[in-house]
Amino acid sequence: xxxxxxxxxxxxxxxxxxxxxxxxxxxxxxxxxxxxxxxxxxxxxxxxxxxxxxxxxxxxxxxxxxxxxxxxxxxxxxxxxxxxxxxxxxxxxxxxxxxxxxxxxxxxxxxxxxxxxxxxxxxxxxxxxxxxxxxxxxxxxxxxxxxxxxxxxxxxxxxxxxxxxxxxxxxxxxxxxxxxxxxxxxxxxxxxxxxxxxxxxxxxxxxxxxxxxx
Numbered sequence: 001x002x003x004x005x006x007x008x009x010x011x012x013x014x015x016x017x018x019x020x021x022x023x024x025x026x027x028x029x030x031x032x033x034x035x036x037x038x039x040x041x042x043x044x045x046x047x048x049x050x051x052x053x054x055x056x057x058x059x060x061x062x063x064x065x066x067x068x069x070x071x072x073x074x075x076x077x078x079x080x081x082x083x084x085x086x087x088x089x090x091x092x093x094x095x096x097x098x099x100x101x102x103x104x105x106x107x108x109x110x111x112x113x114x115x116x117x118x119x120x121x122x123x124x125x126x127x128x129x130x131x132x133x134x135x136x137x138x139x140x141x142x143x144x145x146x147x148x149x150x151x152x153x154x155x156x157x158x159x160x161x162x163x164x165x166x167x168x169x170x171x172x173x174x175x176x177x178x179x180x181x182x183x184x185x186x187x188x189x190x191x192x193x194x195x196x197x198x199x200x201x202x203x204x205x206x207x208x209x210x211x212x213x214x
Contacts, residue, residue, distance in 0.1 A: 015041065015106040016079070016098055023112045025086050028132055033110060035079040035096035041106070042076040045099040052093045054107055062099075085132030086114045 016037040025031040035046075048070060051057030061070040063079075071082040079096055091114045097107040 014108060016096060016108050018096060018108040018110045021110055023110050026115050026117060027086060027088060029086055030082060030084040031086060031112060033081045033096065035108060036077065037079060037098060039077050041098050046074055046079045047097050047099060048072065048081050049095050049097065050092055054095055057095050088114050090114050
């Protein structure tokens, strides 16, 4: 059983992968996140949400719609999120996800850290000329809250591999059971033949004892 679980976990892989687990940026700056995914899911809806727990993350934006501070781009292999006019309140944990209607969503996370100040004087001058609105990201009205679960099997190849593995283990188990039954049946049959052989010989003849004469 442990071997089966090890093989099963080895076949599991992420269907969507973030390009970095930590993103750093400055206030009023921008940050970009790239989530690469299996091209099989290119037509599936993608979303960007905020929250430490993936089970209860608040969706900020979802394809094909962007917001005033969150730009979404889906290339068919990559889901690119660009965050602009960052504030300190934007610091936190974020998830990019692939929405599936009849199965659990695929998701990966990153931590965004927004620092005060600018990287250099040129950045500071550029930021002073911007017209960014203060405040954290707004949340999409249609997706104020989304419940997401752990991914099952991400790729079709993994599903096929698991099916083959389960079928193979089933065949091996069935063969072992049949072989064991065959041995038991053969053993019982041998015992029956021995018993029949003993009965066919009949009772042992009595050997007469010679009379002793005085």
